Amino acid sequence: MRFVIIGAGAVGGTLGARLHQSGHDVVLVARGAHGDALRSEGLTLHTAEGAVTLPVPTVSGPDELALTPDDVLVCAVKSQDTRDVLDTWAHVPVGPSGRPAAATLAFVVAQNGVANEVAALRLFARVYPVCVWLPATYLEPGVVHAEGFPYSGWLTVGRLGGPLDDVSARLVAALGASRFLAVEDAEVMRWKHGKLLSNLGNGLDAVCGRAPGTDELAARLRAEGRAALTAAGIAFSTPQEEAARRGDAVQVRPAPGTDRGGSSTWQSLARGTGSIEVDYLNGEIGLLGRLHGVATPVNDAVRLAAHRLLAEGRAPRSFDVAELTAMVADAEAARA
Structure with missing residues (x-):
């Protein structure tokens, strides 16, 4: 499972950093000065335990990334930017079959608010809401402060429009091994x-x-x-x-x-x-x-x-x- 994290701010940056630190395959998606800093200098993560700079792979969009069936798209942008994410990623071809991402990949909604899940389900066949309790700060390019301790956040994972499944279980396992208190819950909404x-x-x-x-x-x-x-x-x-x-x-x-x-x-x-x-x-x-x-x-x-x-x-x-x-x-x- 490779995590393609779209939006590398406070939440997405913390998710990407912690997953990367625990050995998971991660790609961050970020644009502008933040994306430039991540690509040239890496992601600097500040925590109560100190600061570390991590060489997490970063792209600016799907044109710089070949999607595979093992990928999971994690949306961590602000809600006002969700429409752009869906329009950009839903129809990107995946692997040799060329089937669109919306019909092939799991789409994880790691965002505040409650409107993003239905918007995503309009296009993506499999949508996994995450209730994110994650104190973090992003104010300068390339730098994220993860302020949760001893766990960086509490993440409740579920599925919209379907039962909990192997994907939700694997998400919880990966997050739980990455300094998050992660649980599955069918009533995530x-x-x-x-x-x-x-x-x-x-x-x-x-x-x-x-x-x-x-x-x-x-x-x-x-x-x-x-x-x-x-x-x-x-x-x-x-x-x-x-x-x-x-x-x-x-x-x-x-x-x-x-x-x-x-x-x-x-x-x-x-x-x-x-x-x-x-x-x-x-x-x-x-x-x-x-x-x-x-x-x-x-x-x-x-x-x-x-x-x-x-x-x-x-x-x-x-x-x-x-x-x-x-x-x-x-x-x-x-x-x-």
Whole structure:
């Protein structure tokens, strides 16, 4: 099994590094300055145990790689980039048969949000969702900080539209041998919806950080999320279940001399990527709320505020709580 990891940022870079360290065959897919740095200098992984530079093979796309039937495609990009990944990789020929990747290879969804799996299943015959609890940071080309300790992350693997099988078992075995707490679960999407609730705070962190008054807004974000999921009849894991399964296996412990900067949404703004994932986090709750008659003004306001930061080129965490609270009031008034 060769792991072709599409997106070598915080999550993809950590996955690729740890799998490479444990002797698995890995190829990273990365473009731009990050891809150039990975190809020329290798992937530098910072952990609580120190830093190491790994010569993980890296390509910029399928034109530089001959796919084989033993490959597994691992999608680790932000949700707003999933469509491009699917369009780029679904029809790439695999091996001597030339059959398209979508009909031949397993497609692993190692992403936040809950919309990517169905989008992938529209094209790929076999889709394996992964609920990713993996504290990591990617801010500079060629460098990833994996901040989980003693395991780098907790990964729950399942399958969408089919039973657990040999592929999911092999994925769990490989990840479990690579410094991850990895488990199989047929109800993986229940865990992913629970993770969605925790990720609703990513946008708030990017907009306001932990300024006074954000705790109340964070509580309202998650209350809206639970109400929307419940109205839609969607099951989700609870923080108590998550804590019981994860235990102390994944503690946040940054590399010596460093601090964890912020959420993945904060990291996107800090890197100036030009896009953010809030439409598939807070926006997912807004969508469910509109479909099922649940008001979601805080999630709507956080999504809009994050896009305002992006459009205006403002620094992350440059909103004050009063500014965001006024946007919440506007969202409530618009629904009234």
